[in-house]
Amino acid sequence: MFDDYLTWKPFFDIVPMKDSDCRPASELHGQRFARQWSEGEVLDLLGQDGVFGFCALQSNAFFSRPLGGFVLSREVAGEAEILTIAVGEKLARTGLGWRLMQAALREAAVRGAETMFLEVExxxxxxxxxxxxxxxxxxxxxxxxYASADGTRSAALVMRRDLR
Incomplete structure (x- = not known):
């Protein structure tokens, strides 16, 4: 029984983002990016026409459903873009980013987008x-x-994927 506890791993549900997810999303954004988006900025984005998001909420947590990651996207006039995506540092390379991106890609296509764009450092x-x-x-x-906390700058790659 104790060995099961030591190998316990969190499981996550990918669900549509709600206003109540904006504070933990802001906190996670601040852990992963040089400039944290405030709760208000995330909330304002989520409330804009064409903007949608998904959260990875832990499904096997005992008392609450911690946020493991989130993605915010926008679809306008047949084009979609990833505004931001963040996954908790301890959850990197677990497939959570893949699952969040898949949800965003599917939703963008359902909304009529033919292409998806993103920028990445x-x-x-x-x-x-x-x-x-x-x-x-x-x-x-x-x-x-991109500007880092120490003032150095790095290039952004603009990437595209066809959805149809």
């Missing part, structure tokens, strides 16, 4: 690899686009 090898495995390809590069 060039030196974020794990994210670039994920997006390539999902069928995205680089269509542009923006030099010195």
């Amino acid at each position: 060039e030196n974020n090898a794990a994210a670039v690899g994920l997006y390539r495995r999902l069928g995205f390809s680089q269509v542009a590069r923006r030099p010195a686009y």
Whole structure:
């Protein structure tokens, strides 16, 4: 029985994002990005026309459903974009980002999008690899686009995937 406890792993449900998810999403965003989006910014985005999101909520938690990750997307006039995606550091490379992206890709297609775009920091090898495995390809590069806390700058890759 004790061995089962030591090997216990969290399971996550991918569910549509709600207003009540904005505070934990903001906190997670701050853990993963140099500039944290405030709860208000996340809430304002989620309330805009065409914006949708998904959360990974732990389904086998004992008292609450902790947020393991989230994705925010927008669809307008047949084009969609990933606004942001974040997965908890301890959950990286567990497939949670893949599942969140799949949910966003499906929803964008249902809403009529024919293409999906995203921007990713060039030196974020794990994210670039994920997006390539999902069928995205680089269509542009923006030099010195991202600023880190120490003032250094890095390029953004603009990636695209056809949905139809």
